[in-house]
Amino acid sequence: MSEDALLAVTDLHAGYGRLPVVRGLSVSVAPGEAVALLGPNGHGKTTALRAIAGLGRTGGGTVRFDGEDITGEKAYDIVRRGMMHVPQGDALFPRLTVRENLMLAGRLPHAKPHRAKTLATVQELFPKLEQRRDQLVGTLSGGERQMVAIGMGLMTRPRLLVLDEPTLGLAPKVRHEILATLREVRTTGVSLLVADGDVEFLFALTDRWHVVELGRITSSGTADVKPSHEEVMDMYVGGAADG
Numbered sequence: 001m002s003e004d005a006l007l008a009v010t011d012l013h014a015g016y017g018r019l020p021v022v023r024g025l026s027v028s029v030a031p032g033e034a035v036a037l038l039g040p041n042g043h044g045k046t047t048a049l050r051a052i053a054g055l056g057r058t059g060g061g062t063v064r065f066d067g068e069d070i071t072g073e074k075a076y077d078i079v080r081r082g083m084m085h086v087p088q089g090d091a092l093f094p095r096l097t098v099r100e101n102l103m104l105a106g107r108l109p110h111a112k113p114h115r116a117k118t119l120a121t122v123q124e125l126f127p128k129l130e131q132r133r134d135q136l137v138g139t140l141s142g143g144e145r146q147m148v149a150i151g152m153g154l155m156t157r158p159r160l161l162v163l164d165e166p167t168l169g170l171a172p173k174v175r176h177e178i179l180a181t182l183r184e185v186r187t188t189g190v191s192l193l194v195a196d197g198d199v200e201f202l203f204a205l206t207d208r209w210h211v212v213e214l215g216r217i218t219s220s221g222t223a224d225v226k227p228s229h230e231e232v233m234d235m236y237v238g239g240a241a242d243g
């Protein structure tokens with residue numbers, strides 16, 4: 001694993017009570033890089049991303065961020081270091097407006113002094129959100145809510161965004177919009193670690209991919225060496241999917 005990785009996860013273990021879910025997962029993300037986790041449902045991608053970001057307990061292994069051991073640190077402290085987790089599904093404030101949600105995310109002490117400037121960047125990235133700035137988040141479409149979630153992530157001024165299923169439940173056209181925006185986010189220097197069920201989306205967005213099966217990485221490649229359609233099908237419906 002590279003010495004100067006922004007994120008270096010080694011032999012991570014995590015689970016629920018006595019149920020082991022993540023079983024020796026290692027992954028790294030270099031500065032400016034985007035890395036994908038793919039594979040069948042229920043094999044530990046969400047659990048791994050949460051443990052890396054300090055949202056779930058780790059049962060072994062190490063997580064290093066920007067050269068420092070952050071294993072076991074709380075999510076709040078990890079966000080201040082520059083790693084922000086954008087969860088699967090809704091974790092927004094539905095009764096607040098788009099603008100209020102964004103401003104709330106930008107209130108963290110390290111982000112607050114730059115809040116106006118960061119908001120301007122987020123507005124540029126998501127012109128649609130600017131049009132809907134005064135709309136209650138609870139009344140937005142699924143794609144718009146996902147944009148707010150990513151926008152809120154960016155308001156914390158991350159160096160690494162950890163995205164869990166950003167295209168979940170979205171129509172193909174909206175997935176394309178999310179893809180275009182995340183590519184734009186990459187040009188600002190933000191690194192990505194992203195899990196998603198849409199492999200084409202992942203291959204179009206990231207530099208490297210890893211397949212997670214039974215809580216560990218079973219195959220890896222770069223964006224220019226994608227698995228074939230048959231190999232992808234095999235990953236999702238093949239033997240390991242039975243657990």
Ligand SMILES: Nc1ncnc2c1ncn2[C@@H]1O[C@H](COP(=O)(O)OP(=O)(O)OP(=O)(O)O)[C@@H](O)[C@H]1O
Pocket residue numbers: 016019021040041042043044045046047048
């Ligand atoms: N809070 C929980 N308590 C107990 N078991 C859980 C909990 N959350 C997840 N699990 C179990 O852990 C396993 C891995 O789930 P996880 O969500 O990490 O997988 P995943 O690869 O991200 O799948 P998906 O793509 O469907 O989100 C599953 O068997 C799931 O039922």
